[in-house]
Amino acid sequence: MSRIAFIGLGHMGGPMAANLLKAGHTLKVFDLVPASVQAAVALGAEAAPNALHAVMEADIVISMLPASQHVDALYLGEGRLVHAIEPGALILECSTISPEVARKVHAAAKARGIAMLDAPVSGGTAGAAAGTLTFILGGEAAALERARPVLEAMGKNLFHAGAAGAGQVAKIANNMLLAVHMIGTAEALNLGVANGLDPKVLSDIMRVSSGGNWSLEKYNPWPGVMDSVPASRDYEGGFGVDLMLKDLGLAMEAALAAKASTPLGATARSLYALHSGQGKGGLDFSSIQQLLRKSG
Numbered sequence: 001m002s003r004i005a006f007i008g009l010g011h012m013g014g015p016m017a018a019n020l021l022k023a024g025h026t027l028k029v030f031d032l033v034p035a036s037v038q039a040a041v042a043l044g045a046e047a048a049p050n051a052l053h054a055v056m057e058a059d060i061v062i063s064m065l066p067a068s069q070h071v072d073a074l075y076l077g078e079g080r081l082v083h084a085i086e087p088g089a090l091i092l093e094c095s096t097i098s099p100e101v102a103r104k105v106h107a108a109a110k111a112r113g114i115a116m117l118d119a120p121v122s123g124g125t126a127g128a129a130a131g132t133l134t135f136i137l138g139g140e141a142a143a144l145e146r147a148r149p150v151l152e153a154m155g156k157n158l159f160h161a162g163a164a165g166a167g168q169v170a171k172i173a174n175n176m177l178l179a180v181h182m183i184g185t186a187e188a189l190n191l192g193v194a195n196g197l198d199p200k201v202l203s204d205i206m207r208v209s210s211g212g213n214w215s216l217e218k219y220n221p222w223p224g225v226m227d228s229v230p231a232s233r234d235y236e237g238g239f240g241v242d243l244m245l246k247d248l249g250l251a252m253e254a255a256l257a258a259k260a261s262t263p264l265g266a267t268a269r270s271l272y273a274l275h276s277g278q279g280k281g282g283l284d285f286s287s288i289q290q291l292l293r294k295s296g
Contacts, residue, residue: 001025002150005058007051007074008095009036012121013064015128016094016154018043023153030054052084060090060150067246068097075105087113090146094135096120096172098250099165100257102138106164115143118164120171121155124239132156136174138167169254176251178214179244179268179285185215186289189222200225221286230284238284245272245281 001024006017009031017040021027027045030053031037037047048054051074055061061081065071071093075082082105085091091109093102093116102118109116117139127133133155137144144160151158161170188211192202199222207216220226223234230238248269255262275281275291283290 002059003057004028004150005030005048005051005054005056005061006040006045006064007031007054007062008064009033009040010064010066011125012128013094014039015125016062016064016133017045018129019131019154020150021045025150025153028054028056028058051079051081055081055085055089057086058089060092060147061085062092062094062150065095065097066243067095068101068250071095071097071105072101076108082108082112082114085109085112085114089114090143091116092119092147092150093117094119094121096175096247096250097168098253099138099168099172102168103165106139115140115146116164117143117147118167119147119151120167122171122174123155125237127155134159136161136167136170138162138165138169168250172247172251172254175244175247176262176265176268179248179272180264181213182215182219182221182286183268183271183288183292185213186221186286186292189289190292193222215286219286221289223289229286231286231289235283235287235290238286240281241272241276241283241285241287242281244285245269245276248272 003026006027006029009017014036017027021044028048029037029040029045030048030051041047073079106116117137119135119137121133121135123133131154134157135151135155137160161167189199193199203216203220203225219229221231223231251265275288280287
C-alpha cells in the first residue's frame with residue numbers, strides 16, 4: 001500500500017481521505033482546520049504539523065484545495081512543496097483550478113523528476129463519501145496507471161482527458177454545463193408553477209421528455225420534489241453557490257484565452273454572481289431556484 005500525504009480535508013477531501021484509510025493506505029494529513037485533521041486521525045491517519053512535514057517520504061501527494069491561488073501558493077509559492085517532495089513521487093492535484101496553474105505545477109514537478117496528474121473530481125460530497133467519484137485526469141498515461149489503485153479507492157470512473165491541464169479544462173466545461181442546465185431547470189419549474197402546475201408532476205413529465213437532464217433526474221431544485229437533495233433541506237450542504245461561481249469564472253477565463261464563445265456560460269455566471277451578492281453564497285447551487293422564484 002502507498003504512503004500518502006493528503007493536504008486539504010474539507011467537505012470533499014475529508015471523505016476521500018477516509019476511503020483511502022479504509023482501503024489500507026498509510027496517510028499523513030494536514031489541514032488548516034484542526035478539527036478536520038482530528039477527524040482523519042480518529043480513522044487512523046497520522047497528523048502532520050504542516051504541509052512540508054506531511055510530504056516527507058510520501059510516495060503519493062494528494063491535494064484538495066479551494067482555488068487556484070491556494071494550489072499555486074502551496075506548490076510554487078510560500079509552501080514551495082514541489083521542492084520538498086521526493087523525486088520519483090506522484091502528485092494528484094484534485095482541486096478544481098485554472099488549466100494555466102495546473103500546467104505550471106506540472107512543469108515544476110517534471111523538472112524535479114516528480115510525476116503529476118491534475119485530477120479534478122465530479123460527484124459532490126455524496127460521491128466523495130460513497131467512494132464513487134469521477135476523476136477527470138490530465139497528464140501522462142503512465143502516471144494514471146501508477147495512480148489507478150489509489151484513485152479507485154476514492155472513485156469508480158477514471159477518464160484520461162489528455163495532457164497536462166486537460167483534466168481541468170474538461171472539469172470546468174462540465175461545470176459550466178451543469179450551471180446552465182440547473183438554471184434552465186429552475187426556470188422551467190418556475191414557469192410551470194407560476195401557471196398552476198404541480199412541480200413534481202411537471203418534473204416527472206420533463207424528466208422523461210426532451211427536457212430531461214441530470215438536474216431533473218438527480219438534483220431537483222424545487223423544494224419537496226425529491227428527497228435527499230439540498231432543495232429539500234433548505235439548500236444546505238452540497239455544492240456551494242460561491243464554488244459554482246468560482247468554476248464559472250475559470251470557464252470564462254479559459255474561454256477568453258481560447259477565444260471560445262460561451263454566451264450561456266457568461267449568463268450563468270452573471271446570475272450566480274447576483275445570487276451570491278444577495279447573501280446566498282453558502283447555499284447549494286440549486287438554490288438558484290430561489291432567485292428565479294423571487295424574480296417571478
